[in-house]
Amino acid sequence: DGGITQSPKYLFRKEGQNVTLSCEQNLNHDAMYWYRQDPGQGLRLIYYSQIVNDFQKGDIAEGYSVSREKKESFPLTVTSAQKNPTAFYLCASSDPGGGYNEQFFGPGTRLTVL
Amino acid sequence: AQSVTQLDSHVSVSEGTPVLLRCNYSSSYSPSLFWYVQHPNKGLQLLLKYTSAATLVKGINGFEAEFKKSETSFHLTKPSAHMSDAAEYFCVVRDYTGGFKTIFGAGTRLFVKA
Numbered sequence: 362d363g364g365i366t367q368s369p370k371y372l373f374r375k376e377g378q379n380v381t382l383s384c385e386q387n388l389n390h391d392a393m394y395w396y397r398q399d400p401g402q403g404l405r406l407i408y409y410s411q412i413v414n415d416f417q418k419g420d421i422a423e424g425y426s427v428s429r430e431k432k433e434s435f436p437l438t439v440t441s442a443q444k445n446p447t448a449f450y451l452c453a454s455s456d457p458g459g460g461y462n463e464q465f466f467g468p469g470t471r472l473t474v475l
Numbered sequence: 476a477q478s479v480t481q482l483d484s485h486v487s488v489s490e491g492t493p494v495l496l497r498c499n500y501s502s503s504y505s506p507s508l509f510w511y512v513q514h515p516n517k518g519l520q521l522l523l524k525y526t527s528a529a530t531l532v533k534g535i536n537g538f539e540a541e542f543k544k545s546e547t548s549f550h551l552t553k554p555s556a557h558m559s560d561a562a563e564y565f566c567v568v569r570d571y572t573g574g575f576k577t578i579f580g581a582g583t584r585l586f587v588k589a
Contacts, residue, residue: 365518401484403565403579404519451518461507461526461569464577466518 364388365467367452372472374439374446382437382470384452391457393435394464397421398449407450410435411457439472447474477502479568481580489588494553496583498566501547508549509567510540513582519565525549536560561587 365386374380386393392411396404406419410429424443429435435454439446449471453464482497500508507526511519523534530542540551549566566580 367518401581403479403581406577449516453519461575463509463521463524464519466511466520468518469516471516 365452365454365465367450367467367470369470370468372470374472374474376474377441379438379440380472382439382450382452382472384435384437384467386433386435386452386454386465386467388454388456388465389432390454390465391432392455393429394453394455395419395425395427395435395437396451396453398451398469404451407437446472448472477506477568477570477576477578479566479578479580481564481566481583483583484581485584485586487586487588488556490558491555494551494556494560494585496551496564496566496585498549498551498580499547500549500566500568502568502570504570506568506570508540508542509569510534510538510549510551511565511567513563513565515562522551522564556585556587558587558589561585 368383394409395407398404405421407425408427410416413432416427416429426438451469452467455462455464478501480499509524510522513519522538523532525532525542533539538553563582563584565582569577
């Protein structure tokens, strides 16, 4: 089955700790994205990558970092600099296809800061 | 500038009655438009998309949407609601303005009463 997997499903972090969220896809998509979702709000773009070894900041990149060493993987690190990291994090991928193709989403990771 | 407005934050219908979820957008180019559904603590699933072909788009689970350029609207409808339709729905526009950009609406929560 082709798709996107995210792990873990739930993650708890103490203040001051860095944590890494995993995102893997086997859809052979070039583009991958990380979004943050807060209650009552739409999705906000954190980082995106259109090709291996390249990534761009989205609208709310402060306090986050990413890497794209392999086409199928796009991990997100939530650093201690992120002041309010408790949220639902969604990873997505898309085939560029002229840029109008839909994004496919993973099941999400819920991060809670204790 | 691109924007997406979902006109209702909550919609409540009775099972078996029609569903209407409203979405207006602004775009400076020829956009693609999408509707996604999200069940609690899950990722987003694509319901349907418009990419400049037929203006009436049919999607999964009996949903459809009509692209009306003159009204800049892309409302989502279903003739008869089912209990399993209770979820959050997102209207999304993807456009090209100096680079492809995806904008998510804030979401509409659909409640279905028995």
